[in-house]
Amino acid sequence: MGVVPTPTRRGPIYHQIADELRARVIGGDIPRGGKLPTEAELTAEYGVNRQTVRSALSVLVNEGLIYSARPQGYFVRDGEPMYYRPQREFRPQPASPEMDRFMSDHSDLGRHPTQTIEVTIVDPPAGIGERLQLEPGEPAVARRRVRFLDGEPYNINDSYYPLSLVQDTEIMKPGDIARGTNQVLTDMGYEQVRAFDEIYIRMPTPEEAERLHIGPGTPVACHICTGVTADDQTVRVTLNVLPGDRHVIVYERARPYDHDADDQEG
Amino acid sequence: MGVVPTPTRRGPIYHQIADELRARVIGGDIPRGGKLPTEAELTAEYGVNRQTVRSALSVLVNEGLIYSARPQGYFVRDGEPMYYRPQREFRPQPASPEMDRFMSDHSDLGRHPTQTIEVTIVDPPAGIGERLQLEPGEPAVARRRVRFLDGEPYNINDSYYPLSLVQDTEIMKPGDIARGTNQVLTDMGYEQVRAFDEIYIRMPTPEEAERLHIGPGTPVACHICTGVTADDQTVRVTLNVLPGDRHVIVYERARPYDHDADDQEG
DNA sequence: GAGTGGTCTAGACCACGTA
DNA sequence: ACGTGGTCTAGACCACTCG
DSSP states (O other), rough: OOSSSSSSSEEEEEEHHHHHHHHHHHTTOOTTOBBOHHHHHHHHHOOOHHHHHHHHHHHHHHTTEEETTTTEEEEOOOOOOEEEEESOOOOOOOTTTTSSSSHHHTTTTTEEEEEEEEEEEEEOOOOOOHHOOEEETTOOOEEEEEEEEEEEEEEEEEEEEEEHHHHHSSSSSSOOTTHHHHHHHHHHHOOOEEEEEEEEEEEEOOHHHHHHHHOOOOOOOEEEEEEETTTSSSSEEEEEEEETEEEEEEEEOOOOOOOOOTTTOO | OOOOSSOOSSHHHHHHHHHHHHHHTTTTSSOOTTTTTOHHHHHHHTOOOOOHHHHHHHHHHHHHEEEEETEEEEOOOOOOOOOOOOSSSSOOOOOTTTOOHHHHHHTTOOOOOOEEEEEEEEEOOOHHHHHOOOOOOEEEEEEEEEETTTTTEEEEEEEEEEEEHHHTTGSSSSOOOOOOHHHHHHHEEEEEEEEEEEEEEEOOHHHHHHHTOOOTTOOOEEEEEEEEETTSSSSEEEEEEEETEEEEEEEESSSSOSSTTTTTOO
C-alpha cells in the first residue's frame, strides 16, 4: 500500500506525514513561499486516503507553517513581522503633534499608514469594566481604532474611558484629537502618573480574526494598558490586539540589572 | 434532516454548529470546566454526520476554548494564567542569593517550584548565533532549563554564551551558580549594561509542545533577551518560551508619558 | 463490557480562480 | 473547462478509561 517513508513508524499515519512535510519545509527542501505537492499527489505518494493527507496538512496549517490558497494549493508561509514598541520612557513631543506615533513611526519607512476611528458608548466588555473600577452596568466610552499599513490591518487599538468622566468632552469626538487624549485628560485634572501593562497570548476570537484578516494558526497578543492618576483613579484602559504573524514586541533596557527572570539562577 | 438551529444559515454547517456551541460556552450555558454534549449527542441533535460535528468541535479546540479528555468527552477550558514579570529596574539582591527570582517568587505563593538544568556545547540554533555575533559554525554553550510549578512545566529558559568566552568557567557547570551567571560574567570583565528584549508570538513547535505539555490551540510567547556590554559586545542570549495559557506578561510603568502606541492619537 | 473520542477509508458534490 | 481545496456522508475499527 504505497511507499512507507519512515521505517520507524510512530503514532498515527497523518502525524508521520505531517512530520515529514514539516521536515521538508524546515530543511529548506520547500522554500519560503514555495508550493507544496497537491493533496492528490500526496495521496498517491503515501498511498493513503485523501482525508488522511488533509489531516496531516491541517496540522501544519494550525501550526502556522503553511496556508492554503485555493485553488492554487498549499504554500509555505512567508513574511517578516513588524516591530511593536511599547513606550517606556518620557519622550519629547513629536514634530507633528497632529499625527500620532503609530502614524509618524511608519510613514518614515515608506509604508502608508491609515486608521479608522469610531467612538461609541458601550457596556464595557468583560475585564475592562473591572479595570476601570466601574459599577456593574455603568457605561463607558470606547474609542475604537483599526490601524492599517498599506491597506492591510495592523492592529486593533481600543481605548475605554468612564462615561461619567469624559461626557461632553473632546474625547467623545470621533476623529483625531490634536492634543492627544492623554493631554485632554491631564487638562481636565486627571493626569496619568502610572500605567499597568499586561500582555495575554491567545488565539483570536472569530470577530478579531475577521477584523484583522487573521488566518488559521495565527495567535494574537492582547496588550492591555491601564492608566492611573496620582489619586489611584483609573481613567483609561487601552486594549491592543496584535496579530502574531505581523509583530515583534521589542524594547531596550538601558540599565544593568542583577536579577532577571531571563537568566538569573542564584 | 434534523433541527436547523439558526434560520439564517450562513457558511458551512460545521461553522454554524461551532458558532452555536461557542455561544453556549461564552454565554455561560456550559460553565467553565463543564462538559459538552458527546459527539453522538451532537450528531443526533443537529442531524448531521459525525465528521461534521467533529469539524465543528475541532474549530473550538483550535481556538483554545475547549479540550477533549478521552473517553470522558469535551470540556470547557479553565485555569488562570500565572504572572510573568520581565524585570525593568535595578533591584537589590534577594534575601537568598542561592535561589533565583523564579524560585523565590513562587515559593511565596504556596506553589512548589523546581527546575532542571542541563549544560551542553551546541551549534547555536537559527537566530541565536547571529544575536551572539558568532561566526558561522562557531559553537556556543547552552544552559537549558525547564521550570516547573507543582510538577507542571511552566516555561523553558535557555541561555546561550559564546564558547570562546565561557570555556573552563563556572558557567559550564551544570547546576546552580550561587552568584548568578550575570555576576560571573561581570567578574570576568563582561558586565552587561544594556539588554534588548524581543517577544514573538507563535504556535509552538512539536518539540516545545512536548517539553511544556502544551495542548492544541495554545500559542507561546518567545521572549528573547540579548545582553550587551559597554563595548557593544554581546555576551549572552536568553530564550524564554512561555505557554500562552499559563502566563500573563505584566509590568508597571512608573513615569508619566505623553506618547504611547496605546492611546495617543495626535 | 460499554461508551468515549481517535483514526482511516471510499466516494461524492461543491465553489472557486485560472487558463 | 479544468484542477484545486472545502465540505459532507456512510461506515468501520481502534485505544482508552470507567464502572
